[in-house]
Amino acid sequence: MDRKWKSGAAVAPPALDNASDGYATAGDPGSGTPATKPGPHWYHMVTEEILSVLAAAAIAADKAVVTQLRDAIQALKANIDKSVRFSGYISPAQLTANTNDWNPAGLADVSAIRFSTDASRNLTGLQGGAGGRVVKLFNVGAQPLVLKNEDAASTAAYRFALPADVSIGAAECVEIQYDSTSSRWRITDKATALLAAASQAEMEAGASLTVYVSPGRQHNHPSAVKFWINFNGTGTIAQRTSYNVTSITDNGVGDYTVTIATDFSSADWVPFSMIGRDTTAAAAMGIHAELYRAVMAAGTLRVLVSYDGGGTGAVAQDAEWVHIGGLGDQ
Numbered sequence: 001m002d003r004k005w006k007s008g009a010a011v012a013p014p015a016l017d018n019a020s021d022g023y024a025t026a027g028d029p030g031s032g033t034p035a036t037k038p039g040p041h042w043y044h045m046v047t048e049e050i051l052s053v054l055a056a057a058a059i060a061a062d063k064a065v066v067t068q069l070r071d072a073i074q075a076l077k078a079n080i081d082k083s084v085r086f087s088g089y090i091s092p093a094q095l096t097a098n099t100n101d102w103n104p105a106g107l108a109d110v111s112a113i114r115f116s117t118d119a120s121r122n123l124t125g126l127q128g129g130a131g132g133r134v135v136k137l138f139n140v141g142a143q144p145l146v147l148k149n150e151d152a153a154s155t156a157a158y159r160f161a162l163p164a165d166v167s168i169g170a171a172e173c174v175e176i177q178y179d180s181t182s183s184r185w186r187i188t189d190k191a192t193a194l195l196a197a198a199s200q201a202e203m204e205a206g207a208s209l210t211v212y213v214s215p216g217r218q219h220n221h222p223s224a225v226k227f228w229i230n231f232n233g234t235g236t237i238a239q240r241t242s243y244n245v246t247s248i249t250d251n252g253v254g255d256y257t258v259t260i261a262t263d264f265s266s267a268d269w270v271p272f273s274m275i276g277r278d279t280t281a282a283a284a285m286g287i288h289a290e291l292y293r294a295v296m297a298a299g300t301l302r303v304l305v306s307y308d309g310g311g312t313g314a315v316a317q318d319a320e321w322v323h324i325g326g327l328g329d330q
Contacts, residue, residue, distance in 0.1 A: 002061040003047060013048075014040035079130075089114055089138075095121050095145065100154040103127040116141025120167075123147055125154025131180030134188070139168045144197065147174070147187075157183040167197035169214065204329065219244075220330070226269070227260050228325035233305065234318040254305035254316035258324055263299035269328025271301055276321030301326065 027035030092104035
């Protein structure tokens with residue numbers, strides 16, 4: 001297909017003069033109505049329309065090839081299929097490390113990726129970008145995947161352009177679209193892009209106003225109680241309820257050790273306690289607890305319960321209600 005004629009071709013397009021608007025007719029000799037004549041501008045329009053399709057498909061016009069219009073349409077359709085897909089997904093192997101330039105098998109032919117990670121992992125880039133292509137990322141695991149904003153660990157054309165790092169939690173889905181002008185993947189949902197889960201460091205700093213507190217990170221904030229327990233300290237001691245406590249040990253009358261499950265980062269944390277009795281006996285009045293600081297560690301706390309014995313000094317005493325907790329950095 002090309003601008004090739006047997007003879008009489010002009011160097012410039014024909015002028016649209018004295019055009020007859022409407023539909024073509026075969027004419028009527030009986031009534032003297034002439035048949036419609038296409039004219040040079042009609043040939044020009046048809047030729048240029050076809051050539052514009054070839055140009056859009058980046059196909060050079062060739063007078064010797066008579067299938068170029070078909071080839072151009074097929075090429076354009078293939079480009080659309082690559083940019084936007086509405087079916088098909090892949091479930092690649094679990095991500096077990098921070099990943100750069102991710103290119104899971106089958107990526108080129110799907111619109112969704114079902115992924116999982118063995119722990120919180122970072123994804124710095126995804127291959128397969130084409131202008132306007134849309135991909136959904138489904139987290140089918142229990143751990144988060146964090147899309148890193150403009151991370152140089154991945155090739156520039158595979159990176160994510162985000163307002164901030166975006167964490168995809170368990171059972172969550174994020175839709176991304178490829179921007180071929182800037183050669184970056186972008187989040188299509190503004191709410192998703194802005195609501196990234198806070199990291200442990202962000203929770204401990206307690207300063208960011210652009211991330212949300214996820215249930216698995218709430219305890220990392222300085223204001224959060226890191227462990228607590230309510231137990232019966234009489235007879236055979238028994239735990240009623242607790243958080244982040246491994247065990248309690250009865251060292252003797254009014255002497256207890258609490259073992260914490262996830263330790264503090266050092267022994268310099270803040271313990272607190274409250275003691276109660278079910279009796280109004282004189283010996284129960286004024287009962288109190290002392291935190292045995294000398295043996296306080298990152299993962300254990302010893303508590304001594306007693307009451308004032310008057311001239312005899314403090315008297316060790318078991319307590320029915322022992323409440324202990326702690327604040328600090330883990």
